Amino acid sequence: VTVSDDNSVLRKSATLRDVALAAGVHPSTASRALNESTRPMVKVATVRKVLSAADRLGYRPNSLARGLKMSRTFTVGVLIPDLTNPLFPPVVRGLEDGMAGPGYTVVAANTDGDDDKERAIVEAMLNRRIDGLVVATARREHPLVQELARSGIPLVLVVRTVDDSPVSAVVGDDHEGIGLAVRHLVALGHTRIAHVAGPQDVSAGLVRYHSFLSWMGHVGLPVDEDLVVFTDAFQEAPGAEAFRTLLDRRVEFTAAIAGNDLIALGCYDVMAERGLHIPQDVSVVGYNDILFCDKFNPPLTTVRIPSYQMGLKAAELLLDAIKSPGDAPISLRLKPQLMQRRSTGPVRS
Amino acid sequence: VTVSDDNSVLRKSATLRDVALAAGVHPSTASRALNESTRPMVKVATVRKVLSAADRLGYRPNSLARGLKMSRTFTVGVLIPDLTNPLFPPVVRGLEDGMAGPGYTVVAANTDGDDDKERAIVEAMLNRRIDGLVVATARREHPLVQELARSGIPLVLVVRTVDDSPVSAVVGDDHEGIGLAVRHLVALGHTRIAHVAGPQDVSAGLVRYHSFLSWMGHVGLPVDEDLVVFTDAFQEAPGAEAFRTLLDRRVEFTAAIAGNDLIALGCYDVMAERGLHIPQDVSVVGYNDILFCDKFNPPLTTVRIPSYQMGLKAAELLLDAIKSPGDAPISLRLKPQLMQRRSTGPVRS
DNA sequence: ATGAAAGCGCTAACAG
DNA sequence: CTGTTAGCGCTTTCAT
Numbered sequence: 001v002t003v004s005d006d007n008s009v010l011r012k013s014a015t016l017r018d019v020a021l022a023a024g025v026h027p028s029t030a031s032r033a034l035n036e037s038t039r040p041m042v043k044v045a046t047v048r049k050v051l052s053a054a055d056r057l058g059y060r061p062n063s064l065a066r067g068l069k070m071s072r073t074f075t076v077g078v079l080i081p082d083l084t085n086p087l088f089p090p091v092v093r094g095l096e097d098g099m100a101g102p103g104y105t106v107v108a109a110n111t112d113g114d115d116d117k118e119r120a121i122v123e124a125m126l127n128r129r130i131d132g133l134v135v136a137t138a139r140r141e142h143p144l145v146q147e148l149a150r151s152g153i154p155l156v157l158v159v160r161t162v163d164d165s166p167v168s169a170v171v172g173d174d175h176e177g178i179g180l181a182v183r184h185l186v187a188l189g190h191t192r193i194a195h196v197a198g199p200q201d202v203s204a205g206l207v208r209y210h211s212f213l214s215w216m217g218h219v220g221l222p223v224d225e226d227l228v229v230f231t232d233a234f235q236e237a238p239g240a241e242a243f244r245t246l247l248d249r250r251v252e253f254t255a256a257i258a259g260n261d262l263i264a265l266g267c268y269d270v271m272a273e274r275g276l277h278i279p280q281d282v283s284v285v286g287y288n289d290i291l292f293c294d295k296f297n298p299p300l301t302t303v304r305i306p307s308y309q310m311g312l313k314a315a316e317l318l319l320d321a322i323k324s325p326g327d328a329p330i331s332l333r334l335k336p337q338l339m340q341r342r343s344t345g346p347v348r349s
Numbered sequence: 350v351t352v353s354d355d356n357s358v359l360r361k362s363a364t365l366r367d368v369a370l371a372a373g374v375h376p377s378t379a380s381r382a383l384n385e386s387t388r389p390m391v392k393v394a395t396v397r398k399v400l401s402a403a404d405r406l407g408y409r410p411n412s413l414a415r416g417l418k419m420s421r422t423f424t425v426g427v428l429i430p431d432l433t434n435p436l437f438p439p440v441v442r443g444l445e446d447g448m449a450g451p452g453y454t455v456v457a458a459n460t461d462g463d464d465d466k467e468r469a470i471v472e473a474m475l476n477r478r479i480d481g482l483v484v485a486t487a488r489r490e491h492p493l494v495q496e497l498a499r500s501g502i503p504l505v506l507v508v509r510t511v512d513d514s515p516v517s518a519v520v521g522d523d524h525e526g527i528g529l530a531v532r533h534l535v536a537l538g539h540t541r542i543a544h545v546a547g548p549q550d551v552s553a554g555l556v557r558y559h560s561f562l563s564w565m566g567h568v569g570l571p572v573d574e575d576l577v578v579f580t581d582a583f584q585e586a587p588g589a590e591a592f593r594t595l596l597d598r599r600v601e602f603t604a605a606i607a608g609n610d611l612i613a614l615g616c617y618d619v620m621a622e623r624g625l626h627i628p629q630d631v632s633v634v635g636y637n638d639i640l641f642c643d644k645f646n647p648p649l650t651t652v653r654i655p656s657y658q659m660g661l662k663a664a665e666l667l668l669d670a671i672k673s674p675g676d677a678p679i680s681l682r683l684k685p686q687l688m689q690r691r692s693t694g695p696v697r698s
Numbered sequence: 699a700t701g702a703a704a705g706c707g708c709t710a711a712c713a714g
Numbered sequence: 715c716t717g718t719t720a721g722c723g724c725t726t727t728c729a730t
Contacts, residue, residue: 028716069721123409299646410723417724
């Protein structure tokens, strides 16, 4: 075997045995010397010998062997509906950045809203012995999530949560967010406000709808049932379809709060297709403040949720859960912020 | 140990030994029975016994043990600059979808354009014994990529490639793409066409710039040096800055081709800030056709690159490279498509 | 067709 | 402080 003194990435990995041999010590001593936490156990001189040998040989510890031995892989999984949905990349980045410090790798997988696929993915992740799991795909009733919760694997929900189950979760404060939207519209003089609600089997969809109702009551506006339509997905096309339904009802309204930004975009499409103008004919408010909301035509007034922060916080909670598996679940509700742009304006007279 | 007959995800993993025991066979027989490829070696009746035992115990093969033994992990890595850059999610999805069939997991990592970080990530991936690597962060000169190429690890570049190095790569046909853009503008009557070029140390930046020059010559238009500005990143802010420089030169032009869509967005910002209109004052063409290009104000005429397809193709090439490590590198150049929208119009008179 | 034995590379008691 | 021993869970010769 030719061992180059090349410390680059191309060297073919020496094993711990090789290092030990080269340093003239036993493999376990080499292991102790190499390992931050056990290093104090070994004489400084020996440590130096081992470290230099490792360096010389370009030793690269085999994470599989280590993981097999320790049953810890320093890998966590994250389940998202779809990476190309602009809501999720910032969440994933936050998570990655939060896990990177302590040395964790995160593996993201797309479920595409398919329960079987999701199960298969979780199965594969568990086979790989991930140390924890973050789930951004939760529906309010979610058998798999409930199983996972019961199984005791460190688990944190983000963005979406399940109905009353003892699981850690990081979500936005949607009640507060919808309040921001409603009060903003009321301040502009709107009294006939519609809601293009998201799917009600997802926590965000339900909470935003309920909050809409509650805030309308709170500001003393009548809640007309005809002013609410529902979509079956947080997407543009379903949003458009629902908004068409709303328009076709011929009920009077001057503003609409969409379940999220994509649904708002669906409303944009329908407004254009009917020759109506935003905000002159109808003011539109979105939710989430995804990338490019400020570039739309018109720039979309929306409620920003701190998506990157949510990922970061999820990382914190997951790290805690890994460290102390027994601890009680924690729920975090992060504050939203109104991003006032040009899709909302004074009520038309 | 209580073993439930629950086949869900919450069972605590039985080992191969447990399965063998329950089936009344030797672990190696169980292994053969469980493994698709070795199954023919074992009697059908035995296979049935083992399978049923495995099912009953909720056996979940330990991928680490298997990976350690076989030195194949069925995991590949992918290096991207930043997941929140909308160009990359489709590429990653394509890659994932292409690798999923054969049973591979892909681990994505963000380098943020930081060479040290990139090296650390690759190091960690190699420690995890990934079977191959896809790189979307290549600069034209890229020491790490070159090392990786020489190291013999299955490697495929996407989106960006290195200068003359024998590495497999899947890129867009940017010469063709810029041709589409130039000819489109020429057809609209433009003769004074500017180029807000991307960074020249990245293949896409260089090729698009050179292609711009070459196509301008080809259509018989003078190539005025003053009509080209360079950015140091494929981002909105650098794009804006470069476009300001261009405007400040007070050279006459009626159209601009941006190095990518983000740079085009930078041009949008500056146009607004100077009270100019797109396309009345200047037509703008982007590149890539990222998400929401059709929602911008005005909708951006751009050259679409098949990003999802690029990921898919990269998966194919990587799978090939894993299967036949000796094979010569392959370069694919996928065809672009002009997406004509409202940021381009007839030359003003 | 199956069992026995060995070992992938590592860490962790347990001695000394 | 260091060496010895054992074993994580799996696949794979080699026998039989």
